[in-house]
Amino acid sequence: xxxxxxxxxxxxxxxxxxxxxxxxxxxxxxxxxxxxxxxxxxxxxxxxxxxxxxxxxxxxxxxxxxxxxxxxxxxxxxxxxxxxxxxxxxxxxxxxxxxxxxxxxxxxxxxxxxxxxxxxxxxxxxxxxxxxxxxxxxxxxxxxxxxxxxxxxxxxxxxxxxxxxxxxxxxxxxxxxxxxxxxxxxxxx
Numbered sequence: 001x002x003x004x005x006x007x008x009x010x011x012x013x014x015x016x017x018x019x020x021x022x023x024x025x026x027x028x029x030x031x032x033x034x035x036x037x038x039x040x041x042x043x044x045x046x047x048x049x050x051x052x053x054x055x056x057x058x059x060x061x062x063x064x065x066x067x068x069x070x071x072x073x074x075x076x077x078x079x080x081x082x083x084x085x086x087x088x089x090x091x092x093x094x095x096x097x098x099x100x101x102x103x104x105x106x107x108x109x110x111x112x113x114x115x116x117x118x119x120x121x122x123x124x125x126x127x128x129x130x131x132x133x134x135x136x137x138x139x140x141x142x143x144x145x146x147x148x149x150x151x152x153x154x155x156x157x158x159x160x161x162x163x164x165x166x167x168x169x170x171x172x173x174x175x176x177x178x179x180x181x182x183x184x185x186x187x188x189x
Contacts, residue, residue, distance in 0.1 A: 029169060036162050051143040057112040057125055060089060064104045069095060079124065081111060092123040100127070100135050112138060 062081040067087065069077035074095055081089045091113055093101060108130040113122035126138035 003110065033162075033165060034167060036158070051114075051140060051147055053140050054112055054126065054138050057114065058122055059110065060113050061108070061110045062089065063108050064101070064106065066105065067093060067101045081109070090121045092121045097136055104129075104135070106176070109135075 028066065060081065062083040065080045065082045067077060067079040069075075077093045077095065079091045079093045079101060081091065083089055091111060104127070110128040110130070112126040113123055113124050116122045116123065124133065125143075127136045128134050
């Protein structure tokens, strides 16, 4: 019997606290909702840059001056290319091609890269040495299939998260209305 009383007391205390702080709850709800929409908006930048055929990619020629990977994310790294005019260009690379990048340091190459997005540097799609030998091959059809699948997966994931959040809000709101009606019925009865 004590447990039922404690649970009833807890429910009453929670409901009273919610009534006093409901504006704060709604503000936090909208902040969380914006935080859930944020990654969708950032992902739009990546979706917008749809794969292009090789002849439409950004093409640049220069000497590989250095490359490396960050300590936080060992799968992605940066390759720095020194252009003929002395400028340095940065490209995003992947660790599974590490053996190729080791052999390229100090050599002249031709790089085909994707567009830079809001959050990342241009990604290397194909590398050729100065003789025209392809070291990393770009497969346009594979790129389209990967992009389509990834975009659909991410969209469905975010849609599910946002839909779940909205469902919880509706459920919580409905419970609040039922509680208010039952509380008014007790006062009037």
